[in-house]
Amino acid sequence: MFYQECESLADKHPELRDLIIKIDDTLHSSTPSSVFRPEELASKFNERQSQVTGIFNELANSGLVRKEKYVECPKCRNLMDVDEYQKALDDLDTFECTQCQIDLTIQRPDEITVYRLNASKVKKSSSKNDVIENTSSQIPANFNQKLPKQLIDDPFKNTPLLRYYSRYNNLKTSKPFEAKRIIFLLHFLKDFIPFVRACEELGMQLSNSYFFYKSYPYPQKESIIKWLKDKNAAIVAPHSQIDQYLRQLNESSVDRIGKILIIEDGGFIVPAIHNQFPILIKNVIGAVEQTTRGIRNDEQIKGLKIPILSVASSNIKNQFEPQYIAKACINNIQRMLPNIAFNGKHIALLGYGKIGQEIAERLRNNGAIVTIYDNSDQNMVMARQNGFETADSPSQAAQMKNFVIGASGNESINSDVISILNHGTYLISASSEQYEIDIDELERLNRHKEELKNDNEELIGTTYTLPPNDRHIHVLANGYPINFWGFESMPEEASDLILTLILLSAAELALGNYKEHEINSKAVNKIAVKYEVAKKFREIHKQG
Known part of the structure; x- marks a missing residue:
């Protein structure tokens, strides 16, 4: 699904997954001005209104959508501010529909609840009109694929x-x-x-x-x-x-x-x-x-x-396996960032086990300047013998780097590392779980967050704006293993x-x-x- 809030909700209520996917698709094709009425969506999806309303209420609690109350014109269904309508009633004044001009103090409107996508979930357009665009305008083609018939x-x-x-x-x-x-x-x-x-x-x-x-x-x-x-x-x-x-x-x-x-x-x-x-x-x-x-x-x-x-x-x-995992990691980074070459880039690799060793070699073969940190003395000796620079700590390795890759199987990109990252650094997990990057710390420090897209307008992760100096830190694949982001791993x-x-x-x-x-x-x-x-x-x- 496009929105993590929808994915989390589907994990919580697996019996409603199919309905949540439909709602996620609907939100994905909307803008913050779009109005969602549970009764209309229930009819469209042939589902119970109570279930649709319940899903939207939970998405409102998660911050993905906002819940708003209006009065609805019984003639044209135009929505108007409920407080202004109530004030007109209290003042014994008229209150005309802004669209069809009927007096709503005479033809009493219904008070309804609707939902809108939160503007914080979309970003400003770079066009001169400066309009709000939906950042989910395109899900990468590699997501939500059908199973091949021959399979x-x-x-x-x-x-x-x-x-x-x-x-x-x-x-x-x-x-x-x-x-x-x-x-x-x-x-x-x-x-x-x-x-x-x-x-x-x-x-x-x-x-x-x-x-x-x-x-x-x-x-x-x-x-x-x-x-x-x-x-x-x-x-x-x-x-x-x-x-x-x-x-x-x-x-x-x-x-x-x-x-x-x-x-x-x-x-x-x-x-x-x-x-x-x-x-x-x-x-x-x-x-x-x-x-x-x-x-x-x-x-x-x-x-x-x-x-x-x-x-x-x-x-x-x-x-047998590490070479394929490493190849998938490198290939996926290159797919996500097609216009950024490894050649001449300074990269910290935190973890020099079997997979880390393969990743390091492939990065070096692509012209990258790689610095290694591993908490195993034996692995550090091996890294030096294989001709790589080594660091005494993860934070030392990560200083002044274009990329920081975690391949330790534990949390390697922690608060100490995050605190010294350069503006524009890319963070990548090459682990089998979502452990490598302290996402909670990024969320805690975050001043602004937006979806990260590449030059092809494909969603590839999240950009966090962090103190000091409003540093932009790019998290590829949202901290998930890079070899699974919309592609087969091997x-x-x-x-x-x-x-x-x-x-x-x-x-x-x-x-x-x-x-x-x-x-x-x-x-x-x-x-x-x-x-x-x-x-x-x-x-x-x-x-x-």
Whole structure:
């Protein structure tokens, strides 16, 4: 959706998502002078007026729209100030409609509530007329895409490795996911479609599965949500509602709950079960985690009581994936800023892990002057040996830079960094979550905020005006991971390998082959060898 307030409201009320999308589209094509009447929109959308009114009231509370009361002429429906009308009544004066001139003290008007888009959500036009324009005049074409027909017709066309293992002899016959309640929290990119289909081939029942999604602006998120709902998935909801649905499970009978398998990205579900719903633990057969951040969250659990297979720490993922993530990050920055070259730009890179190393090399190859900070002494030594300048702190690294990129997996662009940024600096997250940039600090200091568009008038983020000296700080992708801003993060050939590893790890857990209560990456490496994943990948994709 275009407006974050609408997206947040849809996350809060998933049952109203389709209606909120329609309202978001309507607001997107409006100006601050446009008047919205809930009864008219309810009729247009064929929805209940009470629901439309309720949505507008919540959007008014969020500041996206403002609520106004008027008197409406019964003849021409012209709107006039309710206080002026009441004053005329009190003074026993006449009050004529400004449009059709009938006396409204005789033909009594209705008092109505309407809504308008807040002017603060749009910016002044640069034209000489200085009129207010709608800043949402164009949603980037890469947002809210439909699923390609060929993907629906043949989900495995571009992920043949997933096809192969979804029909692998002993897995196909044993149906490891049969009668399991699988809880997913993965990226809603188009490669999720073949992954879900592979899980179905191995016995998963959509009617017994929960699908949670993040608030990222994935290019086809809405289409994937609809696809899952059309296939009667048990739950399709934003990840902000994980606790709500876990609570419902927690209150169910043991027989109804059944065996639970978790496949997630980010370490949200496993800690929630341990810390808030421990009754469910006896039903959980294990979890597969695919990100380093998720493993960090799981490591904070005191007394882990389930097996966790760490794809995040596996050899294949660490050796294969970072180059694709880095390429997507660099490509997306260049797509967003087509008229700004890296050559000669001073860039701070905060985080020099596997992905950070790849990003640094690609930036240098594009002519950028890169300064590295990482809280690992070993990584800092490596950065120096690889010929990069290093800094003693994030704020030192960020001084006098054109770009500051966070790739640490934690909050790296904090208040200290924000306080020393130059006017015109671009902030970018290359992490898997919205952790890298302290958006709350930017909001706290903000004197003025407006949508950031590039020279092609595409929405690419937000510009904050901060003290001192009204510095303009540009946050690309609004602090979301840059590799997900309206684009696929990796080519499907690359995701085919990683998703296959996730699928096989989940299958091994479901078959009961790993029961130790530990975070285990060696097991994933063994699974990759057992199923000859790398060899089969080379054969199928004809590499090497």
